[in-house]
Amino acid sequence: MTLNALIVACGWEPALVPDPEVEVSGAYVSDLLSDVMAHCPDGAVLITVQNHTNSVAVCTLVGAPAIVLVHNREIPEEMQAAASREGVALLRTTDDQFHAALRVGKALGIGVGE
Amino acid sequence: MSTSDSQPPVAPEKRSTLGETDNDPIVLLELIQRLKVRDVMTSNLVTVPRDATMQQAQELMRQKKISSVPVEEKGRLFGLVSIDDIIRALVAGTIHESCGRHMTTKLVVLEDDMPLSFALRYFDRYHYGRFPVINRDRQLVGIICHRDINRALLIELTQELHRLEGASLQKDGDDGSGSLYLLREFPICKYDFENAGKAANQIKQVLQEKKLPPKIIRRIAVAAYELEINLCVHSDGGVLSWQISNGRSEIVARDAGPGIEDVEWACRDGASTANEWIRSLGFGAGMGLVNVRRVSDEFDITSKKGSGTTVKSIIYIEDKAS
Numbered sequence: 001m002t003l004n005a006l007i008v009a010c011g012w013e014p015a016l017v018p019d020p021e022v023e024v025s026g027a028y029v030s031d032l033l034s035d036v037m038a039h040c041p042d043g044a045v046l047i048t049v050q051n052h053t054n055s056v057a058v059c060t061l062v063g064a065p066a067i068v069l070v071h072n073r074e075i076p077e078e079m080q081a082a083a084s085r086e087g088v089a090l091l092r093t094t095d096d097q098f099h100a101a102l103r104v105g106k107a108l109g110i111g112v113g114e
Numbered sequence: 115m116s117t118s119d120s121q122p123p124v125a126p127e128k129r130s131t132l133g134e135t136d137n138d139p140i141v142l143l144e145l146i147q148r149l150k151v152r153d154v155m156t157s158n159l160v161t162v163p164r165d166a167t168m169q170q171a172q173e174l175m176r177q178k179k180i181s182s183v184p185v186e187e188k189g190r191l192f193g194l195v196s197i198d199d200i201i202r203a204l205v206a207g208t209i210h211e212s213c214g215r216h217m218t219t220k221l222v223v224l225e226d227d228m229p230l231s232f233a234l235r236y237f238d239r240y241h242y243g244r245f246p247v248i249n250r251d252r253q254l255v256g257i258i259c260h261r262d263i264n265r266a267l268l269i270e271l272t273q274e275l276h277r278l279e280g281a282s283l284q285k286d287g288d289d290g291s292g293s294l295y296l297l298r299e300f301p302i303c304k305y306d307f308e309n310a311g312k313a314a315n316q317i318k319q320v321l322q323e324k325k326l327p328p329k330i331i332r333r334i335a336v337a338a339y340e341l342e343i344n345l346c347v348h349s350d351g352g353v354l355s356w357q358i359s360n361g362r363s364e365i366v367a368r369d370a371g372p373g374i375e376d377v378e379w380a381c382r383d384g385a386s387t388a389n390e391w392i393r394s395l396g397f398g399a400g401m402g403l404v405n406v407r408r409v410s411d412e413f414d415i416t417s418k419k420g421s422g423t424t425v426k427s428i429i430y431i432e433d434k435a436s
Binding site for chain 2: 031035037050052060062
């Protein structure tokens with residue numbers, strides 16, 4: 001599914017979407033950046049509370065095309081600038097991590113009937 | 115040269131002067147040797163002639179917010195009027211008399227081509243707040259105080275930092291065996307979270323340009339990132355060096371302190387000494403070294419409490435059998 005389609009399906013606020021057509025394969029939920037480095041699959045969106053430049057750095061390294069900030073967390077200017085530079089999308093939702101991930105699962109048909 | 119009580123003193127407590135001990139950072143020691151007094155001094159001088167009254171000198175000091183004023187004519191230094199001189203003139207009722215009559219004439223002066231280290235020793239020896247600076251022709255060319263030195267060192271250190279950041283060592287080519295040879299070095303500063311991850315990202319970009327397999331790239335990027343973050347979070351600053359030669363990637367993170375007391379414990383999953391602030395940023399989960407070891411074909415760590423830590427991660431990028 002394209003990122004743009006996922007944003008529409010999940011009702012996320014698109015704060016920055018450098019490439020709406022990038023393919024999304026799933027989601028990874030974590031607030032620990034070493035955990036993201038170790039386990040986040042290539043092509044997954046990162047669902048997190050970590051609203052700073054280091055989350056962008058980690059996504060760049062693991063090939064995550066987007067960060068979904070839960071609880072409508074603010075996006076600091078430096079984070080916006082870093083994400084713009086690195087081509088990482090920034091999305092916001094009022095959901096918590098569980099419900100944000102649930103929406104991705106439904107949209108992508110992951111976990112249904114497993 | 116001799117001294118006078120009138121040259122304004124600073125607190126006379128004994129303190130160590132920059133450049134006196136082996137513990138000062140090398141970059142600072144080099145700076146205070148390289149910089150000359152003329153590089154640091156204030157050359158935009160406020161002066162009075164000998165026939166100015168002490169009251170005029172006092173008014174000038176008040177307006178310019180300075181605590182002493184050189185008495186000078188056509189570049190020649192005759193003396194210095196300090197706050198002490200002004201107070202003495204007020205008490206003695208000579209405030210309307212000339213500076214030439216009541217100024218301090220026995221001065222300690224510095225020459226403009228002296229190294230800054232020399233000036234620092236003078237500040238320590240004489241406890242004066244400032245020194246007039248003359249050139250080889252004995253002409254007054256400036257005045258130097260602690261604030262000038264602090265400002266100059268801050269500017270120079272900032273420039274040095276930028277130079278180091280921009281001078282990541284790069285050597286590419288052939289190692290003689292016909293295989294890829296790359297070398298990069300990245301200085302990493304303590305708590306510089308703004309730039310954390312940049313070294314790993316650069317390494318990843320180079321590997322992508324060289325079209326290495328994505329799985330290998332990810333392993334090297336994980337090791338580089340975790341070691342970079344470790345330097346940023348736990349060390350007093352260090353260097354991340356990376357080289358590819360003989361079909362393997364070697365990342366070495368080296369710092370000069372503070373060292374790890376129990377290396378075995380530090381390599382356990384979840385072991386961390388990070389504070390709450392670090393953890394709130396998503397770091398310090400105690401997974402860094404575990405991640406590095408997991409992605410490495412060879413892993414080594416040496417550390418000593420009170421000195422430095424060196425971590426090495428080797429990842430094979432070519433089939434060893436080939």
